[in-house]
Amino acid sequence: MTTTRSNASTMALEAFTSSQPLTLGVELELQLLDTHDFDLTPRSEDLLRELVGHSGAWDVKPEITRSMIEIGTSIQRAFAPLRDELRDLRAQMSRAARKLNIAISGGGTHAYQHWSEQRIFPTERFRYISELYGYLAKQFTVFGQHVHVGVANGDEALWLLHALSRYVPHFIALAASSPYVQGVDTGFHSARLNSVFAFPLSGRAPFVLTWDAFGQFFDKMTSTGVVQSMKDFYWDIRPKPEYGTIELRVCDTPLQVDKAAALACYLQSLCRHLREERPFEPAEDDYLVYTFNRFQACRFGLDGEIVDPKTKQRSKLRDDIIRTLARIEPHALDLQALDACNLVRESLTEGNDATWLRQQRREHPPMAALVETAAARWMT
Amino acid sequence: MYQQLIDWFVNVLRAPLAGLRGADPVLGLALVVLAALVLASALHRRLRLPRLLGYLLVGAIASPALLGLLQRTDIDPWKPLIDLAVAALVFELGTRLRPRWLVDNPWLAACSALEAAAAGGAVWLALVALGAPSPSAAAAAALAAATSPVITMATFLEARPRGQVAERLLMLSAINSALAILAVKLWPVLAHTKGLSGPDPLALLANASIVIFGSLLLGLACGVLIDRLGRLHDEPATMPVLQLALVILAALLAIAWGLSPFIALLVAGMTARSRMRHRLMVQPYLGSAGAALTVMLFVSFGVLSTLQDWRALWPWVLAIVLARLIGKGIAIFATARPSGLSWRQATALTLALQPMSSLSVLLVADSFGWRTQLPGAEPAVIQALLIATTLMQLSGPLWTLWPLRRIVDETGDDDDNPVER
Numbered sequence: 001m002t003t004t005r006s007n008a009s010t011m012a013l014e015a016f017t018s019s020q021p022l023t024l025g026v027e028l029e030l031q032l033l034d035t036h037d038f039d040l041t042p043r044s045e046d047l048l049r050e051l052v053g054h055s056g057a058w059d060v061k062p063e064i065t066r067s068m069i070e071i072g073t074s075i076q077r078a079f080a081p082l083r084d085e086l087r088d089l090r091a092q093m094s095r096a097a098r099k100l101n102i103a104i105s106g107g108g109t110h111a112y113q114h115w116s117e118q119r120i121f122p123t124e125r126f127r128y129i130s131e132l133y134g135y136l137a138k139q140f141t142v143f144g145q146h147v148h149v150g151v152a153n154g155d156e157a158l159w160l161l162h163a164l165s166r167y168v169p170h171f172i173a174l175a176a177s178s179p180y181v182q183g184v185d186t187g188f189h190s191a192r193l194n195s196v197f198a199f200p201l202s203g204r205a206p207f208v209l210t211w212d213a214f215g216q217f218f219d220k221m222t223s224t225g226v227v228q229s230m231k232d233f234y235w236d237i238r239p240k241p242e243y244g245t246i247e248l249r250v251c252d253t254p255l256q257v258d259k260a261a262a263l264a265c266y267l268q269s270l271c272r273h274l275r276e277e278r279p280f281e282p283a284e285d286d287y288l289v290y291t292f293n294r295f296q297a298c299r300f301g302l303d304g305e306i307v308d309p310k311t312k313q314r315s316k317l318r319d320d321i322i323r324t325l326a327r328i329e330p331h332a333l334d335l336q337a338l339d340a341c342n343l344v345r346e347s348l349t350e351g352n353d354a355t356w357l358r359q360q361r362r363e364h365p366p367m368a369a370l371v372e373t374a375a376a377r378w379m380t
Numbered sequence: 381m382y383q384q385l386i387d388w389f390v391n392v393l394r395a396p397l398a399g400l401r402g403a404d405p406v407l408g409l410a411l412v413v414l415a416a417l418v419l420a421s422a423l424h425r426r427l428r429l430p431r432l433l434g435y436l437l438v439g440a441i442a443s444p445a446l447l448g449l450l451q452r453t454d455i456d457p458w459k460p461l462i463d464l465a466v467a468a469l470v471f472e473l474g475t476r477l478r479p480r481w482l483v484d485n486p487w488l489a490a491c492s493a494l495e496a497a498a499a500g501g502a503v504w505l506a507l508v509a510l511g512a513p514s515p516s517a518a519a520a521a522a523l524a525a526a527t528s529p530v531i532t533m534a535t536f537l538e539a540r541p542r543g544q545v546a547e548r549l550l551m552l553s554a555i556n557s558a559l560a561i562l563a564v565k566l567w568p569v570l571a572h573t574k575g576l577s578g579p580d581p582l583a584l585l586a587n588a589s590i591v592i593f594g595s596l597l598l599g600l601a602c603g604v605l606i607d608r609l610g611r612l613h614d615e616p617a618t619m620p621v622l623q624l625a626l627v628i629l630a631a632l633l634a635i636a637w638g639l640s641p642f643i644a645l646l647v648a649g650m651t652a653r654s655r656m657r658h659r660l661m662v663q664p665y666l667g668s669a670g671a672a673l674t675v676m677l678f679v680s681f682g683v684l685s686t687l688q689d690w691r692a693l694w695p696w697v698l699a700i701v702l703a704r705l706i707g708k709g710i711a712i713f714a715t716a717r718p719s720g721l722s723w724r725q726a727t728a729l730t731l732a733l734q735p736m737s738s739l740s741v742l743l744v745a746d747s748f749g750w751r752t753q754l755p756g757a758e759p760a761v762i763q764a765l766l767i768a769t770t771l772m773q774l775s776g777p778l779w780t781l782w783p784l785r786r787i788v789d790e791t792g793d794d795d796d797n798p799v800e801r
Contacts, residue, residue: 034542035478038658041542042792050720098484099720101547119792366658 013218013230016154016211019244022272022335023150024082026264027072028253029063029143030093030378031110033103038371040113040141042066043102044121050096058089064126065118065141069104075150078336079265086257094379105375106260107353108143108178108192108252112367115139115182125231136199142192143253145175147264148245149271154211156275157239161205161246162282163274164267165290168236168250169297169306170324173317174344175251175263176301177353183367189301189354192252193294201227202234203291207284214239236294250294255353255377258343265332265340270324272331279327285309301352318348412442412450413672416679430777432534432678439682440774446685455680462680465673467631467645468624468665469533474599474649475662476536476550487719488548495711495733496556500525500563502707506699507761515567516758520765522563524704527553528737529642531776534674537664539781543790544721545728549780552729554646557737561640565591567757587638595634595643602630602644603651610656620667623652684738685770689763696764701772708733728783735776736769 034041044066051060057074071089076082097104118138120130130137151157176189188194196202208214221227230238236250248267254260273279286309296304302318325341332341350356360373420434442449455462482489500521507517532553536546565588606626613622630648634641652660665671690697709730716726772779785791 035481036476043543046544046720046722049722096720098481100544101478101481101485117792364658368658372658 012222013215014241016157016239016241017244018152019150021150021152021156021275022077022268024076024264024268025073025148025243025245026076026082026086026260027070027146027148028086028106028257028260029068029070029145030253031105031107031143031375032067032069032097033105033110033371033375035101035103038103038368038375040065040067040110040118041102042119043100044069046100047093047096047102050100051093054092056085056088056092058085060089060093062121062123062126064121064129064137066121067110067113067118068121068141068143079261079340080336082264083258083261086261090257090379097379103372103375104379105371106143106177106253106255106257106378107357107374108176108190109181109195110141110143111180111357111371112183113141115141133199139195139198142178142195144192144196144249145251145253145260145263147248147251147267148240148243149248149268150243150245152244154214154239154241155209157246158205158209158211158214159282160271160274161237161239162207162209162286163280164237164246164248164270165204165282165286166293166309167270167324168248168290169293169304169317170321171248171263171267172250172294172297173301173304174266174321174347174352175254175259176298177252177255177357179354179357180361180367180370185358185361188299189352190252190298193250193298196234199234201232203236204287205233205235205238207282207287209282252353255356255374257378259347259353262340262343262347265335265337266325266328266344269328269332269335269337269341272335273328276331280310283309301354302348321348412438412679413675416675430535430538430781432531432538432777433774435675435678436682436774436777439679440685440770441682442679443683443685445687445770450683452684455683458676458680461673462677463631463635463641464628465665465670465677466530467627467641468670469530469674469677470642470645471623471627471649472537472662472665473529473533473550473554474646474651475653475660476533477554477646477650477653479650481547481551485719487715488551491548491712491715491719492552492555493559494715495552495708496525496559498711499556499704499707502703502710503700506703507696507764510695510699512696512761513758516761519564519567519757520700520761522560522567523765524700524736524768525563526557526560526737527733528735528773528776529553529557530677530737531735531773532732532780534678535777535780535784539784539791541784541790542792543784543788545725545732545788546784546790548721548729549732549784552733556733558643558646560737561642562588562592565640591639592643594637595640596647598630598634598637598639599644599647600651602626602648603655606648606652606660607655610659616661619661620663623662624667624670681738681773685774686763686766687770688767689760690767693760693764693767696761697767697771700765700768704736704768705730705734725788728787731783731787732780734772734779736772738769738773 032041032043032047033039042065044062047069048060048062054060059072061070063070071093073082073085073089076085093104115135115138118141120126120137151160172190172193178190178192179185179188181191206217208217227233230241237246237248240247251263254263289307289309293306296306297317302321304317305314306317306320307314321344325345329341332338357370357374361370364370364373416435416438419438420431423429423434424431441447444451482492503524504517504521507520508514532549536550566584569584606623609622609626610619627645627648630644631641634644665674712726712730716723721729781791
């Protein structure tokens with residue numbers, strides 16, 4: 001069986017749907033755990049069936065392996081309603097999970113699951129990915145938070161996407177919650193992104209600033225047969241033309257829904273600051289330091305050092321976030337996102353979820369106890 | 381011609397085995413266990429059948445029902461070891477159970493009570509309809525309500541399934557076995573009210589209460605002791621030894637005090653898990669010694685096979701098997717959707733609950749004689765139950781494994797990894 005689909009089935013890039021700028025949507029990939037040993041358990045079909053009649057406007061769907069589940073909020077504009085929807089979602093999911101004797105957890109990786117034991121969810125797309133990527137598909141049992149931000153058109157989407165590139169390390173470091181992989185401490189704060197890097201179409205989007213130019217790039221790629229749709233790109237930030245959004249994909253799933261909401265609204269406030277003040281114009285050279293900064297955030301979290309692509313100055317990520325929070329504060333005020341920014345500010349002193357997990361590991365030596373504690377943090 | 385060949389084959393086998401038994405019973409046992417391992421391995425490799433089936437078949441082939449190489453009394457001397465194997469599996473089953481699940485999912489609690497009651501009720505109705513005396517039919521019904529927790533747990537350890545059906549199978553087989561033991565203890569009360577021989581009902585009720593609460597207390601004490609001694613003796617390599625020693629102690633005390641070792645060990649497992657959480661490391665079968673004993677246990681189950689009088693009793697046997705299947709099926713399907721089960725999963729769970737259990741007797745009797753447990757019961761009814769148990773015990777691993785593997789795919793055998801193709 002061939003692992004690439006025929007060119008006859010490739011599609012042209014669809015038109016960019018306009019959406020209300022700065023609206024938000026949050027997707028969270030979550031871990032399904034066995035309550036006995038707290039290893040991953042392939043129960044997504046059971047949980048999906050149990051949640052069919054849920055009362056929220058949110059959405060729940062399968063992910064690539066059966067031990068994962070993805071939830072998505074409705075379109076939101078402010079922190080409080082987004083947080084409330086996520087809390088409602090958490091409550092309903094937790095109730096269903098308890099009924100099925102499973103636990104749910106956030107976190108970017110499961111601390112000791114073995115990728116070879118994971119099982120692909122039976123849909124055409126997931127089977128295609130499994131055929132194409134082989135064991136990488138099962139190693140992709142990692143859990144991220146994706147944030148969609150509404151933009152008016154494709155040109156604005158691409159401008160904002162590239163302008164945000166220098167802030168990508170902020171989100172990696174703030175959301176980092178994946179220090180453990182296959183039973184060992186990797187030394188990274190976000191080891192999850194190392195699994196994403198293995199995919200050939202991961203990394204950053206090409207530096208084009210208009211939707212027409214992006215369409216030309218897309219046509220060239222589809223003509224090679226390497227990609228068929230936008231879903232085949234695993235970029236850190238990618239445009240989502242059917243939703244009219246850009247999608248930030250670098251965050252690990254936080255251990256608590258409040259933090260997920262706070263990160264989304266930090267991004268929203270930052271996007272408003274960039275749109276309205278246009279403090280700089282994105283340039284191809286911004287990407288000279290992109291992978292270095294990204295590595296620093298993954299490896300050292302908030303203590304990482306990043307290089308400013310314009311001034312070439314080095315600074316601590318934590319300090320850069322503090323300065324950014326001060327700059328975007330008026331926008332956060334207008335967007336009713338001050339509480340979100342305060343939560344982000346608190347996490348700068350308390351440390352990210354990776355730090356919390358390492359503290360828990362010191363207090364609760366067995367790995368299973370660590371995962372159980374993380375699940376309790378998400379479910380309550 | 382064929383009969384002559386069979387007789388010759390049996391004689392060829394009997395002569396050396398009889399000699400070996402006379403010389404050294406341990407050697408005979410070792411040979412049977414060796415044969416069981418070889419057959420189990422062949423069945424597993426060539427036909428992907430569970431190993432347990434091989435152990436059971438070797439025992440059954442050697443039993444009086446077929447070749448008669450071993451007599452039921454031959455395995456009485458092994459009983460302490462077999463009790464230990466059962467105790468290890470029951471303790472392990474207890475550590476897998478999370479009682480809180482019954483609170484989180486009340487429909488599951490209802491299902492567990494209903495399926496035992498419906499299976500027992502259906503068996504009683506069927507036997508009475510076929511002319512069996514009511515009290516004896518009630519005794520058979522009580523025992524038929526149970527699913528073999530030993531077959532369930534051993535199959536679970538072999539196939540390592542993960543899913544709703546496997547989890548519920550463990551929970552339901554533990555509950556219905558506990559209810560069956562309770563019913564066996566209370567059966568003399570019913571027999572007495574129906575004019576059958578037996579002591580005073582009030583005394584029997586008091587005794588049943590003592591058995592239940594005493595078993596619970598013994599189990600709690602054992603679980604607490606595993607936790608306390610585990611803290612003092614924090615050495616992972618010898619933890620299985622500590623667990624095995626305490627499990628033996630609890631089982632022997634329960635037998636000596638006339639309590640239920642099954643309930644005591646189940647509670648011990650649950651208590652140890654609840655107190656120790658992830659510090660409690662339980663090796664499968666409590667280690668390699670337990671695994672060896674488990675082979676012996678299943679060979680013994682095979683030896684206990686009986687098909688005596690099956691020509692006369694087959695309608696009752698069929699009634700027991702079918703009524704049990706229907707009773708469990710009705711209860712599980714009735715509670716499936718509200719308890720969070722799909723129809724496919726309900727089908728798999730119904731089938732997986734079919735292996736029958738002689739466990740309720742194994743752990744409380746001094747020997748393997750069932751009739752001593754149910755004085756006054758109609759021998760023909762009990763024999764029909766024994767034949768049904770033989771059939772559903774020998775085929776037990778298939779009843780459990782096939783639905784988990786083929787209907788709900790919880791064993792992970794259907795490989796979806798293209799790299800390995």
